[in-house]
Amino acid sequence: MPVCPLCNSLAKMKKACPVCGGTMSDEGVIQDFYDNYSPYLDMNIYEDGYRCHDEKNCVHVFSCRHCRAGVSVAVCRIDENDLED
Numbered sequence: 001m002p003v004c005p006l007c008n009s010l011a012k013m014k015k016a017c018p019v020c021g022g023t024m025s026d027e028g029v030i031q032d033f034y035d036n037y038s039p040y041l042d043m044n045i046y047e048d049g050y051r052c053h054d055e056k057n058c059v060h061v062f063s064c065r066h067c068r069a070g071v072s073v074a075v076c077r078i079d080e081n082d083l084e085d
Contacts, residue, residue: 002077004029004058010083015062015073022066030059030072 005011006026015024027033057074064070 001080002055003080003083004075004077006060006075007058010078013060013062013073013075015071017064017067017069018071019069020064020067022064024062024064024069024071027061027063027070030061033061 003010006013007029013026015026016022017024056077058077059072059074062071062073
């Protein structure tokens with residue numbers, strides 16, 4: 001089963017703001033921002049291809065600490081069998 005390296009703290013991503021060039025921070029997966037209950041629902045129901053969100057990609061929201069700009073980034077999931085013990 002593929003896992004997201006950001007959701008599982010296996011990696012960190014640095015992202016520069018496209019507006020001001022400041023440092024952006026990972027705010028989490030995009031479906032957590034859909035409505036009040038979306039963080040509690042099964043992630044598989046959101047794998048509909050929206051903004052590349054599917055079984056191969058996990059979409060994270062990044063926001064700029066300086067100008068508050070936001071972008072979504074598709075993060076390629078990795079197969080858990082490829083992870084070392």
